[in-house]
Amino acid sequence: MHIRPILSSLRRSPTGAILVALQIALALAITVNSLYIVKQRLDLIGRDPGMDVANIFLVSWQASNDRFQGEATMREDLQALRSLPLVEAATAVNAVPLSGGGSSTSMYTEPGEKGRRGDINFFQVDEQGLPTFGASLAAGRNFDASVVRKFERNSSDSPGEMMITKDVAAEMFPGESALGKTIYTAIGQPVTIIGIIDHLHGSWPGWDKVGNVGLFPVIADEQYARYMVRAKPGQRDEAMKMAEEALSRLDNGRVILRVRSLEYIAASTYADDRAMAMYLAVVVVLLVGIAALGIFGLAAFNVSTRTKQIGTRRAVGARRGDILRYFLVENWLVTTVGVVAGCVLALALGYWLSTAFELPRLNLYYLVAGVLALWIISLAAALWPARRASMVSPAVATRTV
Amino acid sequence: MFSYDLRLALDSLRRNPGLSALMVLAIALGIAVCTVTFTVYHAMATNPIPGKSSQLYHVTLDTWGADRPYDDDKPDEPPTLLTYRDAMYLYGAKAASRSVVMYKSGALLLPERQGVKPFVATLRVTSNEFFPMFDVPFQYGSGWDAAAEEGPQPVVVLSDETNQKVFGGENSVGRTVRLGKNDYRVIGVLKPWAPSPKFFDLNNGSFEDPEDAYLPYGWGRALEMPVYGNTNCWKAEAGNSYQDFLNSECVWLQFWAELPTAADRDRYQAFLDNYARSQKAAGRMPRPLNNRLYDVGQWLDRNEVVQRDNRVLIGIALLFLGVCLVNVVGLLLAKFLNAAPLTGLRRALGASRRDIVRQHMTEVVLLGLAGGVVGLLLAVGGLAGIRSIYGSDYNRSAYERLTEIDPTVVLVTLGLALLAGAVAGLYPSWRIGRTAPAVYLKTQ
Numbered sequence: 019m020h021i022r023p024i025l026s027s028l029r030r031s032p033t034g035a036i037l038v039a040l041q042i043a044l045a046l047a048i049t050v051n052s053l054y055i056v057k058q059r060l061d062l063i064g065r066d067p068g069m070d071v072a073n074i075f076l077v078s079w080q081a082s083n084d085r086f087q088g089e090a091t092m093r094e095d096l097q098a099l100r101s102l103p104l105v106e107a108a109t110a111v112n113a114v115p116l117s118g119g120g121s122s123t124s125m126y127t128e129p130g131e132k133g134r135r136g137d138i139n140f141f142q143v144d145e146q147g148l149p150t151f152g153a154s155l156a157a158g159r160n161f162d163a164s165v166v167r168k169f170e171r172n173s174s175d176s177p178g179e180m181m182i183t184k185d186v187a188a189e190m191f192p193g194e195s196a197l198g199k200t201i202y203t204a205i206g207q208p209v210t211i212i213g214i215i216d217h218l219h220g221s222w223p224g225w226d227k228v229g230n231v232g233l234f235p236v237i238a239d240e241q242y243a244r245y246m247v248r249a250k251p252g253q254r255d256e257a258m259k260m261a262e263e264a265l266s267r268l269d270n271g272r273v274i275l276r277v278r279s280l281e282y283i284a285a286s287t288y289a290d291d292r293a294m295a296m297y298l299a300v301v302v303v304l305l306v307g308i309a310a311l312g313i314f315g316l317a318a319f320n321v322s323t324r325t326k327q328i329g330t331r332r333a334v335g336a337r338r339g340d341i342l343r344y345f346l347v348e349n350w351l352v353t354t355v356g357v358v359a360g361c362v363l364a365l366a367l368g369y370w371l372s373t374a375f376e377l378p379r380l381n382l383y384y385l386v387a388g389v390l391a392l393w394i395i396s397l398a399a400a401l402w403p404a405r406r407a408s409m410v411s412p413a414v415a416t417r418t419v
Numbered sequence: 420m421f422s423y424d425l426r427l428a429l430d431s432l433r434r435n436p437g438l439s440a441l442m443v444l445a446i447a448l449g450i451a452v453c454t455v456t457f458t459v460y461h462a463m464a465t466n467p468i469p470g471k472s473s474q475l476y477h478v479t480l481d482t483w484g485a486d487r488p489y490d491d492d493k494p495d496e497p498p499t500l501l502t503y504r505d506a507m508y509l510y511g512a513k514a515a516s517r518s519v520v521m522y523k524s525g526a527l528l529l530p531e532r533q534g535v536k537p538f539v540a541t542l543r544v545t546s547n548e549f550f551p552m553f554d555v556p557f558q559y560g561s562g563w564d565a566a567a568e569e570g571p572q573p574v575v576v577l578s579d580e581t582n583q584k585v586f587g588g589e590n591s592v593g594r595t596v597r598l599g600k601n602d603y604r605v606i607g608v609l610k611p612w613a614p615s616p617k618f619f620d621l622n623n624g625s626f627e628d629p630e631d632a633y634l635p636y637g638w639g640r641a642l643e644m645p646v647y648g649n650t651n652c653w654k655a656e657a658g659n660s661y662q663d664f665l666n667s668e669c670v671w672l673q674f675w676a677e678l679p680t681a682a683d684r685d686r687y688q689a690f691l692d693n694y695a696r697s698q699k700a701a702g703r704m705p706r707p708l709n710n711r712l713y714d715v716g717q718w719l720d721r722n723e724v725v726q727r728d729n730r731v732l733i734g735i736a737l738l739f740l741g742v743c744l745v746n747v748v749g750l751l752l753a754k755f756l757n758a759a760p761l762t763g764l765r766r767a768l769g770a771s772r773r774d775i776v777r778q779h780m781t782e783v784v785l786l787g788l789a790g791g792v793v794g795l796l797l798a799v800g801g802l803a804g805i806r807s808i809y810g811s812d813y814n815r816s817a818y819e820r821l822t823e824i825d826p827t828v829v830l831v832t833l834g835l836a837l838l839a840g841a842v843a844g845l846y847p848s849w850r851i852g853r854t855a856p857a858v859y860l861k862t863q
Contacts (some may be wrong), residue, residue, distance in 0.1 A: 033850075037749035044742045048735055055731070080527040080539055083600075131655055182828075222754035243643040271529065273537045293808045294728050298456075298735070300801075302449050305739055312746035313692045315441050319753040367738075375727045 024348045033322070037350045038313055040390055042356025043307040045309040045365035050372060050388035052298040054380055063288045066115060067219035068183075068229075070152030071104070073254050074280040076114055077245040077261060085271030089168040089237055095272075097336035098264045100146070105259040107149040108247040112142040112238035115151070115219050116284040120221025125232075127199075128192055129206035135200070136184065136190040137227055139220030142236035143246075147343065148181065151218060151247045156184060157197045159211035161235040168237035176203045177199040177235050181213035185229035223287055240272075246280075254279060301357055310399040317349065317403035328407050329414030353396040357389050364388070421781075422610060428782035431758065431807035438754055439786070442747050446790025446839060449743030451797035454824075454832045456736035457727070458802060461828055462627075462821040463725045467614040468554065472715035476515075476684065478712070480505055480695055484653035485705035489768070496721065497709050500622075500649065500704030505698075510546060514690045515676035517552045518682065520636060522672050525642040527601035528583045528631070538629040540581065541647065543620075544639040550576070550607075552677050558582075560607035563635055567606075571637030573664060575603035579611045581631040598632070607610040615820045616724045618715050620673055622648035625724040626817035646671050666697055668703075676712070716832055733743065736756035740835075744843045747786070751847040755779060759854050767854035780841070780847035787840020791833045798832070799824060 026037050077099075087090075094109050097106040113120035120139055127133030141147065145163040148155070158181070187196035200208045212416055220231040236414070237243075249257035264276045285292075328341055368380030432439040466472050474506045481489075481497035482505060489496035501509070502522075510520045521543055528540035549555065550562035563574050575596055582591055589766065591605045616625040643661045652669040678684045691710040713721055755762075762775055770778075802822040809818040 033752060037752070039747055041742055041745045041749070044738060048738050048742070050734060080537075082527055082529065082537065126568065170659060172664050174655055174656070174663075180572070194860065195835060205657045206655070273529075275539060276536070286629055289809050290726070290728065293805060294732075296808060297732065297805070301452055301739055304452065305742060306446055308448055308743060308746055311441055312749060315438060316749050316753055319438065319757065323536075323753070323757050370734075371731060375731055377731070394547050 021347065021351070024344065024351060025079055028177065028348065028351070030119055034316060035348075035355075038316060038352050039356035039359060041309050042396060043306050043360035045389050046357060046360030046392050047361075048305055049302050049392075051367050051380060052302050053388070053391045054368070054384045055377065056125060056295045056298050056302075056372075057199070057238060057384075058378065059291040062223070062291055064296075065219070065223075066217065067284070068151070068153050068215075068217040069115060069195045069219070070248055071280050071284055073114070073249045073251055074150070074152070075247050075249065075261070075266065075277060076111075076280060076283065077247065077256050078243070078275045079272045079376050080275060081240050081271060085269070086240070087271070088240060091270045091272060092237060092240070092243065094270055095245060095265055096144070096146075098268055100244060102257065102260050102264060103200065104250050104253040104260060105307075106248045106250050107146040107247060108149040109143045110238050110243050111147070111246045112236075112242050112247075114280075114283060115141070115221055116223055116280065116287055117221055118223075118287050119333050121218075123133060123203070125201045125203060127201055129208070130206055134192075136182070136186045136191045137230055137407045138186055139222065139225070139227075139230055140232045140234055141179075141220070142234050142238040143322045144235065145235060147211075147233055148215070150246050151166045152248060155181075156214045156216045157195070158211070160213060161207070166235040168239075170283055171239050171241070172215045174203075174205060176207045176209055178208070178233065179212045181233045182211055183215045183218050183229055183231045184233060185217075185227065187211075187214055189227075189230065194266045195286055223284075237283075244246045254273045292319050306395060310395050312364075313349070313396055313399040314403065317345070317400045318406070321345070321403045321407040324407070325410055325414055327331060328410040329412055332410060332412035332414075337391040341409040341410070342404050345407050346400060349396060349400035350393075351402070353393055356396075357392055359391070361385060361389065424778050424781040427778050427783075428785050431574070431782055432785065433752075434758075438750060440579055442750050442786050443748075443789045443793060445743045445746045446787060446836060446843075447793035447797055449839065450791055450794025450832055450836045452739045452803055453736045453835065454794065454798035454828060455801040455805065456732045457831065458798070458824060458828050459805070459821050460725065460729050460733055461825065462615065462823065463729060465615065467616055467618045468715060470525060471554065474677055474679050476676045476678055476687070476712040477714055477715075477718045478676050478687075478691070479711045480517075480704070481706045481709040482668060482670065482689060482704050482708055484668075487653070489651070489653075491739075493721075495709075497711055498651065499721075499820075500651065501672045501674050502668055502670050503665040503672060505694075506672040506674050508678075508694065509674055509691075512690070512694075515678055515687055516827060517677035519546050519549045519552055519675045520672055521620075522639065523623065523630060523647040523676075524634075524639065524824065525647050528581075528585070528642070529597045531597075532585060532587065535584060542598070542644070543630040543633045544636055544644060545633060548677075549633065553614075556610040556612055558608045558610045559590045560605070562607055562633075568635050568637060571635040573601060574635065575605045576607040576609065576633040577605055577674045578609050578629060578631050580628075582608045596632070598634075601642070603634070613816070613820065615817070616719060617717060618724075618798065618828060621718075621724065622724045624817070625719075625722065626821060627815055630718045640665070648673075648835060656776035656817065678712075684712060686853040700746065740839065744839055747840075747843040747848060751783065751844055752850065755847045755851040759851065762851055762854050763856045772852045775854070776848045776852040778852055780844055783840050783844025783848065784837060786844075787837045788833075790840065791836025795829065796834060812822045 096108055099105055122139045125136050125138055144166040145161045148160045196211050199211050199216055202208055218231045219228050247261055258277050262274060265274050371377045372379045381402055479497045482502055483498050489498040490496050506520045524542045524544050525536055525539045529537045547563050547568050560575055567574050590607060594605050596603050617627055639751055650669055650671040654668040658664055670793055676687060676706045678687050683707055692708055695704055695710050788837050806818055806822050
């Protein structure tokens, strides 16, 4: 195939080709960077939270009159929940995991805020807390029911034991086992680590230490407490109804406000990330569509305006394949120029995004994949017009001359 | 002349319906993506209290510990909230023309009306100048006075929504509402009021709804009402009671001051710094002097109310529009050059270059208009799509506010469409205007 005639033809009227190349360049830059952002968001949403999200639900309630007896009433409610046949486990909890709201504290390996510090997003749960989350222990044991107690409101007292995730353990005891070690609250109260949880996310999915979670054997204060319930697999919705009914039957001085699945709560928390991912995905689809249509439209138009010229070439001996190849090679040349310019643009855009918005730097695999994809799409868009060109009959050349 | 141009333009558009549709689609998509992005951005970046935003200041004191800044990501910034004792001192000093100390709380509301389920009413526990300071509009009654503040008297102001829910929307002033274990007399009902962003309290999300009801600040302490916003502590302090909490270095209260002039502002800054120095002398506030007054705009910036994502999207939307325009330029150029013999004929028959350019620009502007209208329709659909992603009933109204098409955006969109069309059409029209008639007449 001779490239020179194509080049000289492009040189004579370069505007159309430049526009196509520019379009491809911009499309590549936007597509690659957008898809990279989409992937990050999907990764974020798709992380394993370490808990049985699909089967957990939360019951929010408030004390409403003097029949509410604090711990006794809460234990009565939990007993009612646990006796339901579809309920696997239930606990009172001070905050909702994956919800964006919760509590954290710092613990130290030595008293007096000394030694290594661990930032811990903590949950106050009872002996069924761990099975309710559905988290597994890497080492140690769960709380014994006898240590679970309720503290005075505003008390800074701490229970004597807790469970922490491997993430916290690695932060406080790098390279050694944290099991059985004693750590200290800010005011120096000792707490023994009795269990190491494999992996568990806390309240704030946006926090870079979302896996720094600790469980305390405490019945949460009624100002903030909810009940967290884990249904038998696949029975969540039925269990939610039964739980609401069972609790409503107990007339013990509190009203049930809402029963909600954790799935729903987590989806609300991730709504921004999901919206960003979907929005960018739509933009990419539209962009590729528009660029392909543009290439197709321009190619088809060029073919129809060059019909006579093609006819002449055919009349002087060019075969169908020559014509087809001519248009495809022309398209390939223009696309390649666009793609090369697009790589520069994509890297520039990626650099801008990473410096101005602290997004991670563009992964080069995305760029390579984008280049390949655009080559194919552009070729596909030009295929039909090029085929039509090759169908032009040599007789056309003779008609109007 | 114009109607002649219009007829030629319409003829020309009809000649290649597929190509014309493609160009309208390209402009429409570019415009739609920009409109959706701008709408959300505009709603986020909007000034929630125009006219007063530079007179209202969020007050901060750097009371944090020496070891670690309050915000690791923004180490220069002081804590966003105040301790109880500092807030009470500032409030008592009355050094601003108005000052408000407040926090968000909540209590169970048991409606007497049939069929209305009990719910947790979110509460703003606030001093009484909240209402005049933030231009809060009343439907019935009014806020409370200083005497009710001191008491505190059992009075409450309801939001319009709460009044609808609990009293069916009637004038409920004088009626009683039970919140938690206490009864409160309704003394005011607000008009529908939802400044967006919710600048006066950004703790629980920048666009959440205002609270369901407002209680005098004194009740917070009297009833030890829970804090629904953030409570942050740095100091290791043992405590066993609410009083211990009030005496602690924990920050949890919001404080705003109304300072009408720059001189007032400077005076208040000096007042804050003097207070901080006296506290330092007493062994508190170990960090360097860093007490800041943020006006509303600065406060929204400090809290990154316009999210990073939305700034990124603006850039991407504009680039997308760029691709669409390049696309249209290419198609227009091909189309105009294809029709060059016709143009050559017109030139030969006496049309001037300006006539030719004007005729082609008319066509382009028509395309731009059509693209703008179709784009606006697509944008409405796109915004509905975004709303459906945020389908949760929690804070639904916030997302409705953010995705509401507003007149400014519509005008900007149509303007943008016309401009886009014109920019896209300029080069092809100019190029075709330079057509030498003879070249094209030859082969006819």
